[in-house]
Amino acid sequence: MAITVLFEGTVAKHSESPEENEDACRLAPDRGRVVLSDGASESFDARSWARLLVDRVIEEELTLDVVAECAEAYARLHDPASMSWSRAAAYERGSFATLLVAQDYPESRMVRVAASGDSLALWVDGGEVLASFPYDRSELFQEKPVLLATRTNLNSSQSPAWATCEWPYDEQGYRFLLCMTDALGAWLLAHQERGDTSALERLLSIREPGELRELVDQERIAGRMRRDDTTLVIASVTQG
């Protein structure tokens, strides 16, 4: 099969400060790869950390060594010795981010997903959700996620640092792969649990950034979606 990116877009937590958006995404549809990261807001410099991770992992397999090298690159961005006491303390605490990697393996007829944290991948056939990963219930988004950390001892102490799943497909057919950050994932799964497919239908119809922005604004105002940086990738996986 081949991956075609139908949509990629993001909406910042605060629309007046798009530069503070700490989500990061890189796509390589020719290589069947989607990489998404959500920098944790309670972090010293989660934006840089998320970007370093996606920039590296779009090119290479996700390994602890690769994460450690990203942490070294992160350390080169900062000089704690020249910081104020508060910045030095916050730097010492570290930066944290999710990482979601979806990779198509056409020869094996499957998509493999690796996930650290609470960014969500969905595997959809027409209007039916076949699977979601790493969460399958909206309540799980209330838990504090284990994330990839710039303090690498916090990664190796988690076992494993990420989970994987595989979604096989037939040679014939048509699937959607959706990757999204947590606020959107929680909102979508909550709808699905109620048997309400309208959220999925609306997401699948999005093709323009303004459509995602309109949806997110509307749901935030209604109190149905948490205010957070929100990113969505929609890809079709079709017979090549």
Add this chain to the structure above:
Amino acid sequence: MSYSAEISRTSPTAFLFLVDQSGSMQDTMENGKSKAQFVADVLNRTLATLITRCTKSEGTRDYFEVGVLGYSGSSVENGLGGALSSAVLHPISQIEANPLRVENRSKRVDDGAGGLVEQSIKFPVWFEAKASGGTPMCAAITAAAEQLVAWCDAHPNSYPPTVLHVTDGESTDGDPEVLAQQLQQISTADGNVLLFNLHVSTSGGDAVKFPTSDAALGDAYAKLLFRMSSSLPPHLQRVAEEKGIKATMESKGFVYNGEIAEIVDFFDIGTRAAQLR
């Protein structure tokens, strides 16, 4: 009344410390420190933790407004000095910018090879140990209420303020229990003011956190402070459980001779990694 309001720079919450500085705070605790010194260390460490949580590479974000009221003799005063003496509650970035001094201290940390090494750290000080005169606890709670009524009027939809009261419990201006109940009636649309009490005592014994009854509490002062404390709402029970502290719907926001810096972790200001528990 759901305690679900987002805490953000456009909708901050408030954190007011109420600190006993009376003469009885000179007494020495089991750890060798005076109660006043123990309280000063706890307060400075708690402020630093709160600020660290709000600090990013570009600076400290104003998710909180913070103030300190100290009480002793027959008066209640702003517990913060210097540039912070003009008002009681300040955006947390102002607290960050105006410690009395920043001390160089050392702490022992894991060297990664099974040993410990000394590491130099900066320790900001906003609050000095002080102990003299009586314990006008009723006046202090009344002053806190005045501050928080005004704050809630100005922030009607914010997550409600939290009061952290640190004392040895020996009020000298009357029974504070009714006033404490009235303080907890102050509210925003999101919920009532929550009152946590930290009881510092020379009686010793193990630290107690968020007990469900006063049965194990040794003296009348501890029992009084237990009764004065807010019940933990469900969202705080959940956070306490995540931190490995047993909490139920009967748990009260009461701590005996314990560390309270972790209480500032009870406020959700965005995604936090599980590793930071």
